[in-house]
Amino acid sequence: MAKVVVVGVNHAGTSAIRTLLSQNKNHEVVAFDRNNNISFLGCGIALTVSGVVQNVNDLFYSNCNELETLGAEVHMSTDVTKIDTDKKEVTAKNLETGNEMTVGYDKLIYAAGSWPVDFNIPNSDLDNIYVCKLFQHAATLIDKANEPGIESVAIIGAGYIGIELAEAYHQKGKKVTLVDLQERVVPAYFDTEFTDRLQADIRRSGVNLVLGARVTGYIGGENGQVKQIETNHGNYDADLVIQCVGFKPNTDLLEDAEKLPNGALVVDSCMRTTVPDVYAIGDTAAIYHSAVGAHRHVALATNAVKGGVVAASQINELYTVQLPSIAGTNAICVFGNMLASTGLSEAAARAEGMNVLSSFYVDNDRPEFMNDVEEVGVKLVYDKESLRLVGAQIGSYGNTPHTECIFYLSLAIQKGLTLPELAMTDVYFLPHFNKPFNFVISAILQALGLTYMKG
Template sequence: MKVVVIGCTHAGTSAVKTILNDNPEVEVSVYERNDNISFLSCGIALYVGGVVKDPAGLFYSNPDELAQMGASVHMEHNVTEIDTEAKKVTVENLKTGETFEESYDKLVNTTGSWPIVPPIKGIDYKNILLCKNYNQANEIIAQAKDKQNITIVGGGYIGIELVEAFAESGKNVTLIDGLDRILNKYLDKEFTDVLESDLQKRGITLALNQTVNGFEANEAGEVVKVTTSENSFDVDMVIMCVGFRPNNELLKDKVDMMPNGAILVDEYMRTSNPDIYAAGDSCAVHYNPNGGSAYIPLATNAVRMGTLVGKNIMEPAVRYRGTQSTSGLHLFGFNIGSTGVTDNSSSVFGLETRSVMVEDNYRPEFMPTNEKVMMKLVYEVGTKRIVGGQLMSKYDVTQSANTLSLAIQNKMTIEDLAYVDFFFQPHFDRPWNYLNILAQAAVEQERKLAAGEKATV
């Protein structure tokens, strides 16, 4: 069998490795239009901030490794067309300009995503940069050396991590976002209020609930001013981090997609065309909190989906378990974890939810040191099924987001979590773990609501 893989970052690399590991007799051809594979873009801020000195560590594979496993790897080759009827692709060698065709039995689309570039006047000025891949990271580092006033547009994970990296480097940083809160997709207001206050105390300018209307440049074509719906800011460099869109132009109208162009796949990573598989940022995920499809571009989703492509390329074998969109962040000493829906997003996913918010020490007060943990549990009304959770502390509680993720995936209720067995050791937690305490608060909230309803009957 002959498999053609288009794109080789997280999902593509995982797919190729798994296909060849499990089925060494399969012929695999890889086409990647960049000059590198498997770059961990989540490490860009660490690289930009100088925490990561050697960027080689941000790659977990390379073309030679895939070739040694048996793949035919074509770097700097761009697939320009997919003929799904004839089962062949048209490829351009970006170094020579040569164009050729290659046939396939199975096609793997792991083309990933690309930063959204808003249609703003002046967006093409020299020092307005994107932040997604290795080459863009190097360009950011090179340009930032002699720049002092840096503006980040977009308050998601990548944007906020760059804010930290540049602020720690002594730059004057402005963060612009069209929403009224940072990290809006991941955290509710109780958490973002704390983080925003901390950012402002550090001298970072927050321009929230403001849209960028335009850029002004000098005679050299370099942006010097950003104008928003409410203000204007002098800048030396701008980095756009407003989100991502799936790279699926090659398969438009050829497989089923969401309205935003994300490919829909079944539980074995097959598209609506059974000979075409897809994974990673080019795809919608199966979102467990509501049992539907959602576009959630995360490296964790990509490596899992890519691996499942490899497991299922010969025949359906391993079912996709879906995702909770679990993620973590370290920001100016705060350790943050979140999973599933928030109060803010639950209605978007068609869920009726309630939540509880608890703040408590992570371990007994008799211990010589301690830290507060802010935590929220979101659960479905009626079923009491856990559908989301958020935690934040100066103590590292982020692995508890993974525990909550497992609870969502396994459809656990607030009672299940309230009384589940966790160990007790004073160095680490209380006789009741803080997740027990959080869920017990939800159980008590439901008890009071039920008692109140009965009392009014």
């Protein structure tokens, strides 16, 4: 039996506690979190704003009672203020009472998450300027979507959260401006073959997409409320501003651990940091990235949950349960574009200094004689010399989603497969579902100089 302290009880922490006590009920588990709720699925905020999800409370999948029933001692609204890794002690302060407590540990699971980046825009203290992370933010943003006085919405940051919120507020009848400093939307995940089409669809919908623009300030109106955003490309009306410019890991409490430049904690395949008996999971962790061949910070709920399972299993001496690598697999469904990516985009690979080529292939998903067919695009990014797959992107543009093909491409990247090896994957052919050479295999054959499938 071990005494385990868990710092942070959202996706990663919840996963760790559930796994720890499901495998071994004899542990003494003490958990702390600054928030007053756990397990909120932030990916559903935009769906709730638009009205697809009717009740925001449906986005919770666990609660303190469940964890306490398993045997954990959970302290909510409690801020961990100090971690002494020499003494193996954690000091925390109850934010409601002000009372402090110090507890020792045998093992520490650090899952303190991340927080939206504050980019210090002048007048950011005006009313109706928000970030998007917690349930409390979601509740406010949902209310604002239904306020008649909120006519124009400006969203800063055209990443996944920003684009999803832009679509949601547009669907609520708001005048939406989406601004980003980059020249393309989601450039970390997709190349121009997909972002050009997505950007055109965003603009076609009526959303004002402003790219390559720096926000320089906010302009207030009556009662101290924001009325416009100021950029180097001009000013835009905004009764509501949502800042979505990325997240920074909360890792200041572990000063002696090895970190990436952004503060993410470097972990091994067992989720162990460089500090003895300290594990890091969720948005705090930098995991080995199989496409890059180095540790990278990829803040995804999927990695958080898996990391929690691994850290807990390791503490429970189930040593075969590990997370050797990630590929950063992700997806988005907005403005009629169903997109998924894994590994590195071509632009990202070149930024890493990699010598890569790519193959982009667009085809119908099924034989044309089936009459009802839909368009799918795939891009494969691969090492020029070895032909090792380092990235893949899929765009599905019909009623039938084909993005789940990204799963086996992700596995190919994690296992270091080359295009010839991947071309020989044992796939099926059935006219109801696909072509003899499906769009992925066709992209591989094209890269290998075999283009006869178009003839």
